[in-house]
Amino acid sequence: MKKLSISKGTRSDLLTCAGVILAFVVVSALKANGGLNRSQAGMLVPVCCYIVMAVSLNLTVGILGDLSLGHAGFMSVGAFTGIITAMSLAEKIPSAPLRLALAMVVGAVFAAVIGFLIGIPVLRLSGDYLAIVTLAFGEIIKELITCLLVGVDERGLHVIFNFNGSRNANDLNLGAAGRVIVKGAQGATGTQTIATFTAGFILIMITLVVVQNLIRSRQGRAIMAVRDNRIAAEAVGISVTRYKMMAFVTSAALAGAAGALFGLNYSNLAATKFDFNTSILVLVFVVLGGLGNIRGSIIATVVLYILPEALRGFANYRMLIYAVVLIVVMLTTNNPVIKSYRDQWQQKLRREKGREANAA
Amino acid sequence: MKFLAYLVSGISLGSIYAIIALGYTMVYGIAKMLNFAHGDVIMVGGYVSFLAASNLGLPPLVSVLIAMCVCTLLGIVIEALAYRPLRSAPKLAVLITAIGVSYLLQNTALLTFGANPKAYTPVVSGTLQLFDGQLSISYISLLTVACCIVIMIALTLFTAKTRMGKAMRACSEDKGAAQLMGINVNRTISLTFAIGSALAAVAGALLCSFSPTLMPTTGSMPGIKAFTAAVFGGIGSIPGAFLGGILLGVIEALAKAYISTQLSNSIVFAVLIIILLVRPAGLLGKHTQEKV
Numbered sequence: 001m002k003k004l005s006i007s008k009g010t011r012s013d014l015l016t017c018a019g020v021i022l023a024f025v026v027v028s029a030l031k032a033n034g035g036l037n038r039s040q041a042g043m044l045v046p047v048c049c050y051i052v053m054a055v056s057l058n059l060t061v062g063i064l065g066d067l068s069l070g071h072a073g074f075m076s077v078g079a080f081t082g083i084i085t086a087m088s089l090a091e092k093i094p095s096a097p098l099r100l101a102l103a104m105v106v107g108a109v110f111a112a113v114i115g116f117l118i119g120i121p122v123l124r125l126s127g128d129y130l131a132i133v134t135l136a137f138g139e140i141i142k143e144l145i146t147c148l149l150v151g152v153d154e155r156g157l158h159v160i161f162n163f164n165g166s167r168n169a170n171d172l173n174l175g176a177a178g179r180v181i182v183k184g185a186q187g188a189t190g191t192q193t194i195a196t197f198t199a200g201f202i203l204i205m206i207t208l209v210v211v212q213n214l215i216r217s218r219q220g221r222a223i224m225a226v227r228d229n230r231i232a233a234e235a236v237g238i239s240v241t242r243y244k245m246m247a248f249v250t251s252a253a254l255a256g257a258a259g260a261l262f263g264l265n266y267s268n269l270a271a272t273k274f275d276f277n278t279s280i281l282v283l284v285f286v287v288l289g290g291l292g293n294i295r296g297s298i299i300a301t302v303v304l305y306i307l308p309e310a311l312r313g314f315a316n317y318r319m320l321i322y323a324v325v326l327i328v329v330m331l332t333t334n335n336p337v338i339k340s341y342r343d344q345w346q347q348k349l350r351r352e353k354g355r356e357a358n359a360a
Numbered sequence: 361m362k363f364l365a366y367l368v369s370g371i372s373l374g375s376i377y378a379i380i381a382l383g384y385t386m387v388y389g390i391a392k393m394l395n396f397a398h399g400d401v402i403m404v405g406g407y408v409s410f411l412a413a414s415n416l417g418l419p420p421l422v423s424v425l426i427a428m429c430v431c432t433l434l435g436i437v438i439e440a441l442a443y444r445p446l447r448s449a450p451k452l453a454v455l456i457t458a459i460g461v462s463y464l465l466q467n468t469a470l471l472t473f474g475a476n477p478k479a480y481t482p483v484v485s486g487t488l489q490l491f492d493g494q495l496s497i498s499y500i501s502l503l504t505v506a507c508c509i510v511i512m513i514a515l516t517l518f519t520a521k522t523r524m525g526k527a528m529r530a531c532s533e534d535k536g537a538a539q540l541m542g543i544n545v546n547r548t549i550s551l552t553f554a555i556g557s558a559l560a561a562v563a564g565a566l567l568c569s570f571s572p573t574l575m576p577t578t579g580s581m582p583g584i585k586a587f588t589a590a591v592f593g594g595i596g597s598i599p600g601a602f603l604g605g606i607l608l609g610v611i612e613a614l615a616k617a618y619i620s621t622q623l624s625n626s627i628v629f630a631v632l633i634i635i636l637l638v639r640p641a642g643l644l645g646k647h648t649q650e651k652v
Contacts, residue, residue: 067452121637128394129636132591135584136629143626163620276584280459287456320467326460327442334449 013212016295020208024201031197039309047305048200049075049262052207054285054297056254059211061283062292063220064247065227066123067131069279070138074252075259076274077114078107080145082260083188083269087181088152096194104203104260111256114141115249123244138279145271146185153178187270188263195265203261204298207254211294214250223247288329361494366617367610372501374609375508376570379563380586381593381601382515383556388587389532389596390552393451396458397438399583400465401557405431405564406574407473410480420483420565427561435557436550444546462580469576482569500569507562512602515555519598528552532596585612585625588632594645603643 006014027044030036036044053075060068082103093099118137125133149167151158153175160171162184169180182188214220222243225233234240263269289300307325311318332338380402387395405427412423442461446454484503487496519525527548530538539545567582568574585608593604608628615627635643 061452067455121633125636125640128388128595129591129640131394132588133633133636136588136632140626140629143623147620147622163623284456284459287452291452317471319463320471323460323463323467326463327457330449330453330457330460331442331445334446334453336448 009216012295013208013216016212016298017205017208019295020201020204020298028197043305043309044197045195045200045265046262047302048197048204049258049265050282050285050305051204051298051301052258052261053255053282054289054301055204055207055211055294056251056258057282058286058289058292058294058297059214059247059251059254061286062290063215063227064223064244064251066126066244066248067128067283068134068251069131069276069283070118070134070136070141071251071255071282072274072276072278073134073138073141074111074115074255075262075278076141076145076271078104078111078256078259079263079269079274080148080182080188080259080271081110081256082107083191083263084150084152084157084181085260086194086264087179087188087191088157090192096192097196097199100194100196100199100261100264103264104199104257107260107263108253108257111259112249112253115252115256116245118252119245119248123241123248135276135279138274138276142271142275145182145187148182148271149180149184150182151178151180185270185272187268187273189268191264191267191269193265193267195261200261203257207257208294210250210254214247215294219243219246284326288326361491362617364495366613368495368497368501370610370613371606372504372609373570373613374589374606375504376563376567376605377582377586377589377608378508378602378605379511379559379566380582381589381605382511382598383559383563384583384586385590385593385595385598385601386515386528386552387556388590390528390549391439391443393443393454394458394587395556396455396583397461397465398556398560398586399579399581400462400469401431401434401438401560401579402564402567402582403469403574403576403579404434404465405561406480406568406578407469407478408561409565410478410568410574413481420481424483424562424565427565428558431557431561431564432554435553435560439550439553444549466576466580473576475576477573477575480568480572480574482572483565484569500566504566504570507566508602508605511559511562512598516598524548524551585628588628591642592632592635594642597642597644597646600642600644607643 027036031041031044053071057068057071060066060071085106086099086103089099089102093102118134122130122133122137144161147162149160149162149169149172151169151172151174154177155175158172158174158178160167162168162171169183172178172180174180180189181191215224222233222238223246225236225238226240226243230240259274285301285304286297288304289296289298304322308318308322311321380398384395384398387393387398408430409420409423409427412418412426413420416423418426438461442457443454446457482500484499487498488502489496519528527538527543528551530541530543531545531548535545538548563582563586564579568578586605589604589608590601591604592608593600593602611631612624612628616624619627639645
């Protein structure tokens with residue numbers, strides 16, 4: 001019988017998936033037995049959303065190598081299109097899980113379309129210019145959604161933009177059975193919270209399958225070639241724009257799906273939730289987890305999302321501690337002395353492994 | 361006449377952006393990093409001058425001078441403790457550290473002064489009436505514009521004529537080569553942060569006089585907008601930061617008046633995106649050819 005050989009990369013990917021499944025099983029068991037208190041149980045869905053956000057941002061920042069500061073914008077697009085989808089189909093599709101799935105798909109599609117449109121100008125730039133333009137787009141999306149008024153009645157969806165502050169929900173001209181879904185600056189109100197932890201887990205698994213397969217595929221290698229040396233990649237015939245767009249749009253779509261799940265977890269949600277600070281929060285998860293390291297992103301998200309909550313006892317000092325942790329981690333991991341020790345240790349480990357392999 | 365009033369308020373707002381952008385552009389030019397904490401140094405400047413004026417009863421000018429001294433020191437300390445150890449680290453690590461410093465400053469201010477906005481007393485009060493009272497310009501606007509022009513000219517002369525200015529330009533061009541020529545790179549970068557932070561303190565006092573509420577988050581949006589202004593005018597260029605800041609302020613004021621109050625930031629950012637697509641190096645920036 002031929003021995004099943006699994007490459008090192010695949011083994012690592014499978015390990016990540018196994019870890020996520022294990023964590024899901026343990027947490028679900030805890031939840032079922034009442035091992036989680038209210039606030040801990042309430043964090044489950046947001047953690048799943050932020051994990052998907054971090055993994056998808058890692059695709060842009062770590063694998064594609066472009067710093068994006070507007071990732072929350074895609075989350076916002078996904079959240080509001082998802083909420084509108086789920087709320088307007090409340091009568092037509094009674095099954096909540098099906099509606100949730102549909103909302104996530106719609107959120108992902110809309111975010112992908114917006115990602116494509118934004119990608120056309122953004123991906124022509126590079127470095128800090130690209131960063132500032134993604135930041136700009138994130139803010140533009142936020143302000144546009146703040147102006148958005150959406151309602152639904154028996155005749156269908158009503159959408160108007162309130163550009164100069166003179167219009168309100170009455171201008172939607174809803175019928176008798178109509179209801180307002182998105183109320184401008186107040187955001188989405190009265191949303192049915194149909195998001196579940198299981199849905200979050202499934203979304204994480206889908207994200208892992210998509211991103212890990214993309215990275216290990218021919219396309220993924222092309223994307224990384226563009227990151228490492230754009231000119232060299234272009235010279236060997238890689239279409240830079242095409243692969244950059246592929247990574248950017250995939251990342252946006254996943255963020256959109258995460259946004260839809262996030263949006264359907266809260267009964268009230270304003271567009272200002274998805275501001276520049278949220279983009280930064282996710283970027284911090286990615287960088288502390290390690291650029292291009294998917295497993296690192298997941299672990300960093302879980303730890304850093306729970307950290308401020310765990311520090312609740314310190315009340316006012318928690319964000320201060322968070323800031324100090326951020327600076328200290330960055331200073332120590334990039335300290336040349338510590339780095340050289342780590343490299344030496346890794347080399348030693350590798351040498352021992354090689355010796356074992358030779359002995360066998 | 362209304363248009364003129366909007367234009368004047370735009371120019372004075374733009375002058376504040378320009379002062380912040382001048383500091384930003386110098387720091388970026390030499391350290392090549394997005395200093396997200398810059399906006400929070402503005403906030404610190406605002407608080408220090410507020411405390412000096414209201415608690416110690418010092419005259420406005422003295423309080424601004426004290427704020428400048430404190431912020432200069434703060435800038436040097438931040439650079440030495442947080443950014444200098446990361447000089448050779450990847451860019452993103454420095455960016456995250458800057459974000460950490462920004463959080464640290466904001467939360468320290470939150471703990472010390474509380475979240476409630478403080479009512480800032482303007483540095484100068486009163487308005488100038490023109491055309492039989494049809495156009496009124498506050499003295500603070502005039503002061504802001506004057507400050508901005510003086511600072512711009514002083515910085516241009518400083519970088520062009522003095523030895524330290526020359527050292528700065530050399531460091532921003534090539535740090536390694538500058539060091540070989542006997543320039544103390546660390547001291548030059550410290551000096552740049554000191555100047556940038558002192559300007560941030562001035563901007564803080566002016567900003568709070570302009571819209572007299574002071575909160576721990578006061579500095580973040582002006583900080584981002586000033587960076588936008590610096591990119592707009594061509595990052596690293598002093599006249600560019602000035603031009604970018606003024607244009608940004610005018611666009612914002614006119615957009616608020618004639619198009620939409622809600623979307624004024626969006627319009628500013630949209631203009632930035634268009635400019636960057638047409639002129640990727642900004643209005644007055646140098647376009648560098650990519651070498652293979």
